[in-house]
Amino acid sequence: MMSSDEPGATPFHSAQASFSKFQRQYQQTLDRWTPHVFQRWLATFCLLALFMLRIVLSQGWYIVCYGLAIYLLNLLLAFLQPKFDPSLEDDLLADEIEEGGDQSVPVLPSQRDDEFRPFVRRLPEWQFWLSATRATLISLFCTVSEIFDVPVYWPILVVYFCVLFALTMRRQIQHMIKYKYIPFDIGRKARYGGSK
Numbered sequence: 001m002m003s004s005d006e007p008g009a010t011p012f013h014s015a016q017a018s019f020s021k022f023q024r025q026y027q028q029t030l031d032r033w034t035p036h037v038f039q040r041w042l043a044t045f046c047l048l049a050l051f052m053l054r055i056v057l058s059q060g061w062y063i064v065c066y067g068l069a070i071y072l073l074n075l076l077l078a079f080l081q082p083k084f085d086p087s088l089e090d091d092l093l094a095d096e097i098e099e100g101g102d103q104s105v106p107v108l109p110s111q112r113d114d115e116f117r118p119f120v121r122r123l124p125e126w127q128f129w130l131s132a133t134r135a136t137l138i139s140l141f142c143t144v145s146e147i148f149d150v151p152v153y154w155p156i157l158v159v160y161f162c163v164l165f166a167l168t169m170r171r172q173i174q175h176m177i178k179y180k181y182i183p184f185d186i187g188r189k190a191r192y193g194g195s196k
Contacts, residue, residue, distance in 0.1 A: 040129050047136045054143050061143045062154040068139040069161050073168065075131055078123035079183070080172055086179040119181055
């Protein structure tokens with residue numbers, strides 16, 4: 001194996017080694033940040049505040065702001081939805097019955113309430129935070145270039161986003177009520193092996 005000090009090493013190998021070293025350092029940094037949930041989200045909200053301050057003071061880049069808002073709404077919806085959607089399971093079961101599928105096989109449990117099923121998110125909290133932070137940083141860097149400063153009438157974008165947010169949240173809340181799930185841990189946490 002050739003080291004980077006040998007004369008036969010190509011620039012491609014040294015660039016590849018630098019890139020893999022950078023990837024390892026980046027992953028180590030992310031691994032160190034993992035347990036600090038509050039601090040991570042606080043930093044992301046500070047980045048969002050800095051981005052919004054940049055938009056308000058410069059009075060431009062509204063299309064970048066709108067794109068970021070739509071992307072964050074998409075991430076929020078994926079965060080609130082279960083990984084295994086019960087409405088899709090109902091649709092698949094109804095299709096199988098319509099097609100004359102084998103109904104002699106017993107289904108366990110007989111009712112949905114008979115079994116405890118923990119809430120598993122479609123988008124985990126870590127991925128939600130990482131994607132939101134990356135998107136905010138990219139949007140912040142997009143405000144440096146005049147290419148992304150497309151002239152638009154921003155009140156229309158604000159109204160459209162508010163309507164879109166209200167409709168999607170209404171649909172999501174109805175879905176949560178219909179299938180009886182809550183995507184948050186509410187209540188007292190169980191403590192094991194310690195004093196009360």
